[in-house]
Amino acid sequence: RKNFVLCLTGTPKHKLRYREDVEIRTTLQELLLYSIFLINLCILTFGMVNPHMYYLNKVMSSLFLDTSVAGEERTNFKSIRSITDFWKFMEGPFLDGLYWDSWYNNEKLYDLKNSSRIYYENILLGLPRVRQLKVRNGTCKVYSFFRSLMDECYDKYTSKNEDMADFGLKQDTEWKYSSPGMNSPWHWGFVGVYQNGGYIFTLSKSKSETLNKFINLRMNSWITRGTRVIFIDFSVYNANVNLFCIIRLVAEFPATGGILTSWQFYSVKLLRYVSFYDYFIASCEIIFCIFIIVFTIQEIKKLKEFKFAYFKSIWNWLELLLLVLCFSTVFFSSYSNMQIYRMLGQLLRDTEKYSDFYFLAYWHIYYNNIIAITIFFAWIKIFKFISFNKTMSQLSSTLSRCIKDIIGFAIMFFIIFFAYAQLGFLVFGSQVDDFSTFQNAIFTQFRIVLGDFNFAGIQQANRILGPIYFITFIFFVFFVLLNMFLAIINDTYSEVKADYSIGRRPDFQLGKMIKKSYNNALEKLKLKKPETDEDKERTENKDLAEKARREGFDEKEIQSAEQMKKWKERLEKKYYSTEIQDDYQTVTQQEFRDLFLYAVELEKELHYVSLKLNRVMRKVSALQY
Numbered sequence: 001r002k003n004f005v006l007c008l009t010g011t012p013k014h015k016l017r018y019r020e021d022v023e024i025r026t027t028l029q030e031l032l033l034y035s036i037f038l039i040n041l042c043i044l045t046f047g048m049v050n051p052h053m054y055y056l057n058k059v060m061s062s063l064f065l066d067t068s069v070a071g072e073e074r075t076n077f078k079s080i081r082s083i084t085d086f087w088k089f090m091e092g093p094f095l096d097g098l099y100w101d102s103w104y105n106n107e108k109l110y111d112l113k114n115s116s117r118i119y120y121e122n123i124l125l126g127l128p129r130v131r132q133l134k135v136r137n138g139t140c141k142v143y144s145f146f147r148s149l150m151d152e153c154y155d156k157y158t159s160k161n162e163d164m165a166d167f168g169l170k171q172d173t174e175w176k177y178s179s180p181g182m183n184s185p186w187h188w189g190f191v192g193v194y195q196n197g198g199y200i201f202t203l204s205k206s207k208s209e210t211l212n213k214f215i216n217l218r219m220n221s222w223i224t225r226g227t228r229v230i231f232i233d234f235s236v237y238n239a240n241v242n243l244f245c246i247i248r249l250v251a252e253f254p255a256t257g258g259i260l261t262s263w264q265f266y267s268v269k270l271l272r273y274v275s276f277y278d279y280f281i282a283s284c285e286i287i288f289c290i291f292i293i294v295f296t297i298q299e300i301k302k303l304k305e306f307k308f309a310y311f312k313s314i315w316n317w318l319e320l321l322l323l324v325l326c327f328s329t330v331f332f333s334s335y336s337n338m339q340i341y342r343m344l345g346q347l348l349r350d351t352e353k354y355s356d357f358y359f360l361a362y363w364h365i366y367y368n369n370i371i372a373i374t375i376f377f378a379w380i381k382i383f384k385f386i387s388f389n390k391t392m393s394q395l396s397s398t399l400s401r402c403i404k405d406i407i408g409f410a411i412m413f414f415i416i417f418f419a420y421a422q423l424g425f426l427v428f429g430s431q432v433d434d435f436s437t438f439q440n441a442i443f444t445q446f447r448i449v450l451g452d453f454n455f456a457g458i459q460q461a462n463r464i465l466g467p468i469y470f471i472t473f474i475f476f477v478f479f480v481l482l483n484m485f486l487a488i489i490n491d492t493y494s495e496v497k498a499d500y501s502i503g504r505r506p507d508f509q510l511g512k513m514i515k516k517s518y519n520n521a522l523e524k525l526k527l528k529k530p531e532t533d534e535d536k537e538r539t540e541n542k543d544l545a546e547k548a549r550r551e552g553f554d555e556k557e558i559q560s561a562e563q564m565k566k567w568k569e570r571l572e573k574k575y576y577s578t579e580i581q582d583d584y585q586t587v588t589q590q591e592f593r594d595l596f597l598y599a600v601e602l603e604k605e606l607h608y609v610s611l612k613l614n615r616v617m618r619k620v621s622a623l624q625y
Contacts, residue, residue, distance in 0.1 A: 040288060201217075401492050
């Protein structure tokens with residue numbers, strides 16, 4: 001009898017349960033290991049960020065951007081629009097903010113041979129540098145009708161149009177072209193991408209000498225019609241918070257005339273290992289590298305085991321992406337540290353020259369960006385372990401089911417969206433800043449969907465097409481397309497919820513094991529009374545019955561199911577028991593009766609399922625014809 005049952009069932013039930021337990025325990029161990037990795041990564045990333053970075057950037061930006069020219073409250077660096085305004089700023093607020101050589105009561109706090117201390121706390125490193133890039137005359141063509149009025153033409157800046165000839169007094173470095181360095185990064189401005197080099201001069205440690213220098217440059221027309229950009233670079237260090245602030249003020253001179261100003265304030269921690277907390281972060285970095293090695297070995301084993309089937313899972317692709325980001329993080333960190341230790345000492349020793357900390361800050365910012373992306377995808381990977389939670393599993397099932405509908409909808413959405421973006425760019429681009437470029441038009445339309453728009457500017461640009469564009473865009477995109485998107489998500493979620501209600505759902509065994517481990521821990525700590533087998537069975541039956549009532553089953557069906565469960569457990573206890581050693585056992589009359597009734601009930605269920613399948617097949621055949 002035992003052999004007969006084993007032939008019908010294949011693998012014994014206790015072995016199947018053992019395999020499930022092993023799989024669940026493996027998943028739980030993987031979740032715990034990844035949780036430790038994620039906590040370590042969070043500590044590592046938050047340890048890099050200092051709240052003082054924001055405040056240091058704020059005080060420096062307010063000093064050099066918001067301070068107005070004496071007697072002209074509206075003229076500061078942000079409001080510069082002409083060459084005259086630029087020189088007023090350089091000779092006024094810029095010099096006053098750069099040179100702090102005495103206390104507020106004119107008491108000298110240190111020797112003037114040392115660097116300036118901005119706000120008395122931030123040491124000016126080396127000498128500030130000013131450089132400009134120019135373009136040659138004749139880089140564009142003047143239309144024949146206007147050649148009698150204008151014979152000079154200066155195009156926008158490109159490396160091909162750059163002017164490298166000496167000009168003006170041709171004596172000092174500010175009148176002679178300096179070639180760019182090999183490792184210097186380019187600067188992406190509003191109207192061009194600019195390389196390093198150009199016409200450069202460094203300021204003096206004396207405020208009066210620097211002022212005379214500015215006056216001399218202004219009187220000898222250092223800024224010409226060919227000037228396209230001027231960079232003002234300097235760096236400070238605050239020992240109180242161990243932060244470097246690298247500052248770059250940029251004034252672009254577009255071919256249309258006028259001046260466009262921009263700025264960069266980078267507060268970075270170049271000296272990374274100073275305090276005990278810094279060494280704790282260093283230990284987290286070592287642990288991070290160990291985790292990368294462990295995860296890499298795991299993925300190699302999976303790839304060898306599953307081969308091409310490995311790439312069919314989206315979670316495996318996420319694993320690979322995360323590993324690539326982690327290795328990129330290690331590379332950027334190593335390269336950044338190498339450059340810092342190689343260049344920092346030399347930059348600090350050359351106090352009579354410009355100290356180019358911008359290169360170090362550039363790589364440090366790239367390192368911050370790559371580790372920010374890494375921590376983002378590391379949190380996304382948490383969704384891989386959502387099988388222990390019903391709500392999160394419903395969310396995952398909803399998104400996976402409706403992905404095809406969403407892709408089809410996205411194609412239709414972006415066709416209409418880009419059509420409106422091009423319409424807005426062509427109609428309003430020359431008059432409204434939000435539509436000045438095609439990229440700006442795209443982001444402006446996303447802002448319109450979120451309720452942030454400038455209808456007055458659109459209407460003023462075109463009184464007929466402006467309102468038509470706005471009303472039709474709101475109607476089609478906001479009222480029609482967005483509601484279609486929500487309808488797709490809502491209908492799919494309703495289907496998933498209906499499937500879960502009739503029992504077609506994953507088995508949340510991982511969640512049950514976590515709950516069981518939690519209860520066992522409470523029992524060992526004597527914070528909860530241990531449950532007997534009868535209590536567990538009674539609680540389980542009560543939960544199942546209550547759930548069945550909620551799902552619409554009547555009392556007869558519930559009682560019948562409970563009776564079949566008792567028969568099943570009694571038969572499993574007798575015929576699946578691993579304690580049975582002999583192949584022949586006597587069967588009592590009551591046991592035979594229970595087995596017969598159980599077989600009858602199974603026959604009824606199978607007959608009911610057969611009728612359902614026949615009905616479905618008839619409907620499918622009718623649809624085919």
